[in-house]
Amino acid sequence: MGRKKIAIIGAGNVGATTAHWLVSKELGDVVLIDVEEGMPGGKALDLLEASPVEGFDCMVTGSNDYREIDGADVVVVTAGIARKPGMSRDDLVKTNAKIVENVTREAVKYAPDAIFIIVSNPLDVMCNVALEASGLPKNRVFGQSGVLDSARFRTFIAMELGVSVEDVSAFVLGGHGDDMVPLVRFSYAGNIPIEMLMSREQIDRIVERTRKGGAEIVNLLKKGSAYFAPAASTAKMVEAVLKDKKRIMPTAVYLEGEYGISGLYFGVPAIIGENGVEKVIEIPLTSDEQIALEKSSRAVEKTLKVLKSSV
Template sequence: MDKKVTVVGAGNVGATAAQRLAEKELCDVVLIDIVEGVPQGKALDLTEAAPIEKHDAHLTGTNGYEASEHSDIVIITAGIPRKPGMSRDDLISTNAKIMKDVTQHIAKLSPDAVLIIVSNPLDAMCHVAYEASGFPKNRVIGMAGVLDSARFRAFIAMELDVSVENTHAFVLGGHGDTMVPLPRYSTVAGIPITELMPKDRIDALVERTANGGAEIVSLLKTGSAYYAPASAAVEMAESILKDKKKILPCAAYLEGEYGFNDLFIGVPVKLGTKGAEDIIEIKLTDDEKAALEKSASAVRELKEVLKKLA
């Protein structure tokens, strides 16, 4: 295939992203992980499924970076999950080191790639990748809003008993409990959900969306979500690879948009071959602005932690 996407991190999110990319025949896939045998085994397993799934994407598993050279997109899922007793600062410290190392390797071999960051804490890791890569802002994007919006859409469809294909939703802000779902811009077949259900039900869905990841963690007990996060990253990759110009909520570097500077925050972004080709500014109510400011403050706090670690 004429396109190549590298996925760094062969855990559940990374391996599922590799599967989605290959089965959609979007590109050849390189799967990288530091654990010997894991990326090789998962790539081989996916290759053996290809005759059944009817795709001709080539999958390569490796512990090094050489095979990733000249990638069009690199999806970075590498990092450790937060463990019991681990502080947020500990998590940021460990994952920032991993992100910096990964990004520097990638930038040398694929200087024209678009980076899609999935590792947590998402907004902070975007800043690390941006600085470590030296890439222009349009080629470093965080995956959060697509996932959060998909969760909101799923809950709307369940609540109203309609097709998920009819549902559209927007979630702005940082990835986490400060995210800002926007019911006014969330619709079913073009009809705002504010006209289809009472405020108390909308509020309940908004709260469930904000806690979407935690809800899955509480059910799985020993892991976190990976099907939906992988699908979200691949939707972003597809829009870039095919130059579809989809407008999707992504963590993008802001320089004055929405009144914020030098911050990665979830906003509507047009995704095409060049990455984040345009940031769409929508009008917000005072309450929505206040919620977005609260979300931005949480991202600023993470940035301050990064500065102390540097």
């Protein structure tokens, strides 16, 4: 049967770090693809030379040639320009749409049976671009954002309470942006609702920090954007696919009526396994949560309109 094959399109910080997490878990052989000559090969060789130290038996290669991804089981798309201080994710839309469209078309030629996981920003809209460019069914094209946003939310809850992150569960719905919806009602520490452990003021502060989590890192770094946590979150989704784990994850999926939303990629809980998005899970929301979700969906729709008006 052989090892699984994972293609990562875009060998920048997110792509290369995703490769690092993937091989550390021995999830499969990794091919890094990038337009910059020599760079993906250099990063791949560097990572491969860590294998005797860390003890992973995965091949890591890098190339400018899409033929190298032939037969990949999963394609991760991280290609695109990164945010700079003062930029919203939406500022990236026109530039990254062209990049994502081109790389998806190339990748699907050589990996027509792959599951595509999109990481490029603005995430929800880039998933729409990739779906159209690939011609694949919607279950095989989805986006990584909710796992990252939920990880940030969990991190801040654990920090506030002074407890292990392992005992904190939480998830975030909605578009990957400032209008995302951290679901406080479904967030727990040690199986205790966080509303019993924190004041409303503490919770509101953490929710706001979660929404601005990406921008906080962009502003601190000055150059580039977050990559350790986005890459780890992406690797977790790849693992769910390759091991057919049936994980329930907040995922950017193409909705056709669920949660009252149609024709958009949007972050909702979904079961992720070998067929990609295997089921969207609908949960009843309070009126306040529904209003917040509708606000988030309008923000995604607005970005999609910006893109379509520029085509």
